Amino acid sequence: xxxxxxxxxxxxxxxxxxxxxxxxxxxxxxxxxxxxxxxxxxxxxxxxxxxxxxxxxxxxxxxxxxxxxxxxxxxxxxxxxxxxxxxxxxxxxxxxxxxxxxxxxxxxxxxxxxxxxxxx
Amino acid sequence: xxxxxxxxxxxxxxxxxxxxxxxxxxxxxxxxxxxxxxxxxxxxxxxxxxxxxxxxxxxxxxxxxxxxxxxxxxxxxxxxxxxxxxxxxxxxxxxxxxxxxxxxxxxxxxx
Numbered sequence: 494x495x496x497x498x499x500x501x502x503x504x505x506x507x508x509x510x511x512x513x514x515x516x517x518x519x520x521x522x523x524x525x526x527x528x529x530x531x532x533x534x535x536x537x538x539x540x541x542x543x544x545x546x547x548x549x550x551x552x553x554x555x556x557x558x559x560x561x562x563x564x565x566x567x568x569x570x571x572x573x574x575x576x577x578x579x580x581x582x583x584x585x586x587x588x589x590x591x592x593x594x595x596x597x598x599x600x601x602x603x604x605x606x607x608x609x610x611x612x613x
Numbered sequence: 614x615x616x617x618x619x620x621x622x623x624x625x626x627x628x629x630x631x632x633x634x635x636x637x638x639x640x641x642x643x644x645x646x647x648x649x650x651x652x653x654x655x656x657x658x659x660x661x662x663x664x665x666x667x668x669x670x671x672x673x674x675x676x677x678x679x680x681x682x683x684x685x686x687x688x689x690x691x692x693x694x695x696x697x698x699x700x701x702x703x704x705x706x707x708x709x710x711x712x713x714x715x716x717x718x719x720x721x722x723x724x
Contacts, residue, residue, distance in 0.1 A: 530713070532659075540651070540659065540702050542713040553712035589658055598706050598713040599649040599664035606658055 495519035497529075497590050499607035505580050506613050513607060515573040515590030522548045522568045526595035529573040531564065533586040534606075541586075544575060545593065580611045616641065617703055617716035624722040625693045633719045635686040635703030641714055643684035647706035650679060650688045653718075654699045662701075663688060690721070698723045 501513035513531070520527055528547035534540050544564040545553040554562050563576045573590060587608045591600035618636040625631035635642065635650075642648055648666045651659035661670050663679035666686065676691045686705070690697055703716040 532715075539718045540653075540704075540715045542704070542715060545712055556711055594661075594664055594670075597645075597647040597649075597665060598704070599647070599661060600651075600659075601661045601664070601670055603658040603660075 495592055495602040497592060497602060497604035499588060499590050499604045501588075501607055501609065503608060504610050504612065507581055507611060509580050511575075511577045511580050511584070511609060513575045513577075513588055513590075513609075515575070515604060517571050517573070517590075517592065519602075520592060521571065522546075522566050522573070524548055528593040528595065529566070530591050530593055530598070530600060531573075531575045532589045532591060532600070533584075534589070535583070535586040538586075542598075543577075543588075545598070546573060582611045585609065585611045616707065616711070616714035617705060619701075619703060619716040619719045621717070622720045622722065624724055625690075626724045627693050627695065629693050630689060630691045631693060631721065632687050632689045633701055633703075633721070635688070635705075635716050637684050637686070637705055637714070639684055641684075641705040641707040641711070642681065642686050644708065645706040646681070648679065648681055648686040649704045650677075651702045651704065652697075652699045653702065659702065693723050695723050697721060 530545040531543040587606040592602040650663040
């Protein structure tokens with residue numbers, strides 16, 4: 494059974510860096526074809542894909558946020574970490590991590606989401 | 614502004630069928646068979662309903678089906694049930710420069 498869980502701060506100040514951790518079970522990023530992505534959703538708004546990392550270190554970023562995002566993995570800990578720099582109030586959203594069905598970009602298992610508020 | 618265009622709302626009565634469209638371009642929906650659809654109920658995480666245009670994950674009722682023609686993908690829900698009331702998002706692979714793009718979402722109301 495695949496599960497994912499996001500963790501990190503619930504409140505960050507403008508200009509700060511956000512670090513979110515996705516801890517998962519039921520699969521391994523040491524296995525070929527596996528991958529984890531991040532998606533966010535501002536309150537009352539649509540889903541927005543942010544980043545993706547695969548078992549073979551294929552890294553993908555949203556073109557509009559690429560300069561602010563870094564995604565990494567710790568295979569031994571079954572974790573994926575997303576960092577987003579220079580946070581702004583418009584980045585207030587629920588952040589989800591999700592497992593992808595290889596070989597495409599579809600996510601079949603999702604974490605419950607972590608609400609991050611950006612405010613001074 | 615989302616990369617893929619969906620109608621903001623759709624509705625149908627119980628037992629009826631409803632189709633939600635998702636319009637992209639020849640660089641995303643039209644170029645790849647990697648269209649997926651997600652259902653999201655209030656306060657919940659999205660749930661994958663369709664992937665690779667027509668495939669249903671295990672556990673998704675066969676009332677849900679997907680298709681694609683040119684740059685437009687569609688999700689059809691047959692035999693509408695009250696539990697189908699939710700927001701639905703389409704998504705597509707956008708090529709090497711945009712790995713995944715979402716639509717703006719469609720709120721499905723069961724009358």
